[in-house]
Amino acid sequence: MSDPDPQLTASSTEQLQALIRNACVNDGTPSSGEEIRNAHLVDDVLHDLPREHYEPVPGRRSVLATLEGSDPDAPTVLFCGHTDVVPVNAGEWREDPFGGELLDGEVWGRGAVDMLCLTSGMLTAMRQLADRREPPRATIKFLAVADEEAGGTWGARWITDHAWDDVACDYVITESGGIPLHTPAGSHLLISTAEKGIAWRRLTIHGTPSHGSMPFGADNAIITAAEVVRRLHAYEPAAQLSDHWRAWVGALPVDDTQRARLLDPVYVSEAVAELPPRLAAYCQALSHVTFSPNVVHGGNKTNIVPDTVELDLDIRVLPGVSGDDVEAMLVDALGDLADRVEFSQTIEPRPATASPTDTPMFDLLRRRAEAVHPGAAVLPWMVVGGTDAAFFRRRGVPSYGAGMFSPDISLEDFQSRFHGHDERIDTTSIGLTAQLYLDIADAIAE
Numbered sequence: 359m360s361d362p363d364p365q366l367t368a369s370s371t372e373q374l375q376a377l378i379r380n381a382c383v384n385d386g387t388p389s390s391g392e393e394i395r396n397a398h399l400v401d402d403v404l405h406d407l408p409r410e411h412y413e414p415v416p417g418r419r420s421v422l423a424t425l426e427g428s429d430p431d432a433p434t435v436l437f438c439g440h441t442d443v444v445p446v447n448a449g450e451w452r453e454d455p456f457g458g459e460l461l462d463g464e465v466w467g468r469g470a471v472d473m474l475c476l477t478s479g480m481l482t483a484m485r486q487l488a489d490r491r492e493p494p495r496a497t498i499k500f501l502a503v504a505d506e507e508a509g510g511t512w513g514a515r516w517i518t519d520h521a522w523d524d525v526a527c528d529y530v531i532t533e534s535g536g537i538p539l540h541t542p543a544g545s546h547l548l549i550s551t552a553e554k555g556i557a558w559r560r561l562t563i564h565g566t567p568s569h570g571s572m573p574f575g576a577d578n579a580i581i582t583a584a585e586v587v588r589r590l591h592a593y594e595p596a597a598q599l600s601d602h603w604r605a606w607v608g609a610l611p612v613d614d615t616q617r618a619r620l621l622d623p624v625y626v627s628e629a630v631a632e633l634p635p636r637l638a639a640y641c642q643a644l645s646h647v648t649f650s651p652n653v654v655h656g657g658n659k660t661n662i663v664p665d666t667v668e669l670d671l672d673i674r675v676l677p678g679v680s681g682d683d684v685e686a687m688l689v690d691a692l693g694d695l696a697d698r699v700e701f702s703q704t705i706e707p708r709p710a711t712a713s714p715t716d717t718p719m720f721d722l723l724r725r726r727a728e729a730v731h732p733g734a735a736v737l738p739w740m741v742v743g744g745t746d747a748a749f750f751r752r753r754g755v756p757s758y759g760a761g762m763f764s765p766d767i768s769l770e771d772f773q774s775r776f777h778g779h780d781e782r783i784d785t786t787s788i789g790l791t792a793q794l795y796l797d798i799a800d801a802i803a804e
């Protein structure tokens with residue numbers, strides 16, 4: 359691997375540090391995030407490019423900068439980089455999570471991996487392109503977007519619903535990709551091409567109010583809810599072995615017998631459970647619809663037997679699974695308790711999405727990956743969480759999660775730092791990622 363251009367690396371590192379220090383922490387409440395601070399930074403860096411601003415809620419500002427290409431027939435690429443980060447538990451960190459310190463070749467801070475190192479690469483690539491005498495042939499847009507970490511309500515969802523013409527494009531490049539995976543089965547580079555959908559439900563469980571001093575035989579909604587939770591936890595929906603699953607299993611460090619079991623619908627659940635815990639959790643999510651009971655509200659006074667409990671489930675669906683399918687699974691899981699439970703949606707559903715891999719952009723990503731990581735095969739990857747790619751894919755725009763991490767970063771590092779303590783990224787990865795975006799801008803119209 360050749361080292362990235364030192365100047366490009368230095369610029370992107372500096373931008374990353376500034377993005378981290380702005381601490382745009384999104385805790386899910388509409389008044390958090392304050393991405394306006396990072397929006398100001400983007401405005402300063404790209405002051406001479408035409409820009410649009412979107413601020414559906416005060417402080418939740420996103421910026422779109424456009425560099426018009428010289429060839430009207432060339433494709434338009436949108437780099438979509440979120441500017442918010444998730445909260446931290448600062449006491450558990452070795453360094454200040456919002457210090458953005460550069461220590462031993464690594465930038466420390468919340469967002470270093472998710473995804474400010476990509477956003478800084480996009481910003482730096484835009485600046486470099488704008489400084490050239492000639493624009494690229496392709497039109498390049500950069501959306502520095504708010505609120506990704508809480509589902510895009512005030513960011514990508516809002517912008518794609520209300521200002522589609524501004525962000526319309528032929529390809530989107532965003533987060534979750536460019537991660538090396540080295541196993542005895544070979545070297546791979548993960549580029550995300552798909553993600554699971556979101557089908558959250560609130561379960562309302564009814565009982566009958568009565569006096570807490572006489573609990574015998576009472577119809578207590580909390581006791582029913584406990585059984586509902588137990589059944590959900592024990593429920594095993596059928597595995598769904600997609601092409602993404604097959605490709606992923608092909609890259610796993612397992613022996614042939616284990617591999618065969620992972621590819622067999624009869625044995626897959628059992629085989630997944632035997633994997634190391636973190637890998638098992640990802641593999642289970644990649645091959646199943648998942649149900650996680652994560653919020654519970656119920657009861658209001660110690661001496662009253664409660665008549666209502668509300669239980670919020672985080673449900674993630676695979677491609678092809680509809681809302682009706684989800685409710686059928688819930689009924690199946692709850693058995694004879696199903697008619698004591700009401701189901702309602704807590705957010706607009708988001709079906710699973712996927713982009714084709716037979717596009718000039720995916721070919722380009724493959725070529726770049728192979729140039730930086732010789733011998734590594736690109737693995738189209740399914741994200742089991744949610745990213746802003748979903749809002750563009752549902753409009754038919756091929757969208758890929760791609761950065762370019764150095765061989766020193768393992769998938770394990772990536773996953774443990776993603777929303778974890780001591781999040782940090784090496785400067786080689788920062789430079790390689792900025793270089794990837796420059797290369798995309800230059801090569802997509804060739």
Ligand SMILES: [Zn+2]
Pocket residue numbers: 440472473506533
């Ligand atoms: Zn992210």
